[in-house]
Amino acid sequence: MSAHHFSEADRELLYQVIRERRDMRHFIADSKINDVVLTRILDAAHAAPSVGLMQPWRFIHIKQTGLRDSVVALVEQERVQTAKQLGGREAEFLRLKVEGLRECAVLIAVVQAPDDGTVFGRRTMPKEMALCSTACAIQNMWLASRVENLGMGWVSFFDPEALANLLACPEGAKPIALLCIGPVREFYDRPMLAQEGWRQGRALQECLFEDSWPENVPNE
């Protein structure tokens, strides 16, 4: 058993990393990440909690240039589809989403493994709990990347079936993220979507209730 006691300074440091983590879309082209650094980031992912100790995350490191090009093409197709649904000024933002994929030092697809049948802790919400485990691993990677002074962006603009085919995933496996990781010139001060005036975040108080969901809360 461990009784390690973290100090006030430790606490402030963690909170600083959490506050300064950003979903990055701008990377320094033609940059690299040392293998040792990448392994530390992946170790952080793999230290995440998972329901019933399933560890349902799989990481496919996309190394071949031709394969990255095919992934970019898939994302580009989805960008066009999303732009059609949005239209106007909003569609302009979508350009940023693709640039990250081309320029980031490392591109990793995160794939949800086929269900292994674990019952423990997930009888009523099996898919949700497995997915949440993988998301926790990705959040660890985000914080790890930031403390390594690297940016990370989670690209979700793709058709999961098409990407699964491209990566030869077996039946039941589902890609949920394309992670762009790499050196950046600097980090956004605020979430990029807020900085660009797309949408502003809400206050914590709007998300925090006592004992029950209050009546007449707008859902915007």
Add this chain to the structure above:
Amino acid sequence: MSAHHFSEADRELLYQVIRERRDMRHFIADSKINDVVLTRILDAAHAAPSVGLMQPWRFIHIKQTGLRDSVVALVEQERVQTAKQLGGREAEFLRLKVEGLRECAVLIAVVQAPDDGTVFGRRTMPKEMALCSTACAIQNMWLASRVENLGMGWVSFFDPEALANLLACPEGAKPIALLCIGPVREFYDRPMLAQEGWRQGRALQECLFEDSWPENVPNE
């Protein structure tokens, strides 16, 4: 823009928090958490990334004793259902899931807000991406709790509809976690399920592929 550079010591500290975070089931009964500390943990949650800046997480702090009793009763019902599917020694573990709920200083239900219709970044996987955002917020709370020297456990043994009713959640809102947070005597050295011999975690290498999912990988 921020160009803050984290040091090697900062990095080691974050990795230590990530390594020492545990899904806790044992808490010190009749303990309390200072409001200032709880707010820091919730601020960390609220600093999480979210797709399209949806911030789809809602936290319901369960303060009334009678309400906590009702939540415990719901979890107890689900424990019995799960135990029926497992049987034997495994079912014994499930007791721990309930005890944490009774003894932890603070009990928070995390509820997925009704869909607000955001298209950005979630056209192809709308539910998954919203859910992953909330899971990232919970992972931040886990790390925050650990650095505050508090334990946190994510209980997922409940019928989400029954819990939604108990907490007066509106149509479309879905509880995904009961978070037990509070002082603990010490932290498990390894995940409790591994420590107790229920299941051992796999090596990172088994979860890491290059360019495509390899053939003939067992899925256990």
